[in-house]
Amino acid sequence: MYLLATALEIDAREICSEIYGIQDPNMTDRFNLAAEDSVKAIKEERVKEIFLNRICPTITKFDKKDMPVVDDLLRDFYQLPDTERAEMLEHIAVSLKYHADPERVKETHSVN
Incomplete structure (x- = not known):
C-alpha cells in the first residue's frame, strides 16, 4: 500500500481506511513503518543484485x-x-x- 500511496501521491492512511476500514491512527502508522521497511529491503536487495550480477562479473574480467x-x-x-x-x-x-x-x-x- 505504501508504494501505491507514494505513486498516487496520497497518504497511505487513506488507502488503509478505505480498503481495510482501519481508523486507528496508530495502526496506520505501524503499517506505514512496515511498508517503509519493505521499500528499504527492496532497495537493498536491488543493490545486492547489481553487485552480484554486474559488478562482480565485471571485476573478474581484470x-x-x-x-x-x-x-x-x-x-x-x-x-x-x-x-x-x-x-x-x-x-x-x-x-x-x-x-x-x-x-x-x-x-x-x-x-x-
Whole structure:
C-alpha cells in the first residue's frame, strides 16, 4: 500500500481506511513503518543484485595485477563529490566513444 500511496501521491492512511476500514491512527502508522521497511529491503536487495550480477562479473574480467588499481579507482571515485563524479563519467563516456576496445565491449555486454 505504501508504494501505491507514494505513486498516487496520497497518504497511505487513506488507502488503509478505505480498503481495510482501519481508523486507528496508530495502526496506520505501524503499517506505514512496515511498508517503509519493505521499500528499504527492496532497495537493498536491488543493490545486492547489481553487485552480484554486474559488478562482480565485471571485476573478474581484470587481471589479478590490476586489482589494486581497481580498488583505488573505486575508493577514489567514492570520495569525490557528485559534481566531480559526473565530470569523470562524462570524460569516460567521451573516451569510450573514441577509444573503446571492441573485444572488451563485447565481453561486458555479456554480463547481465
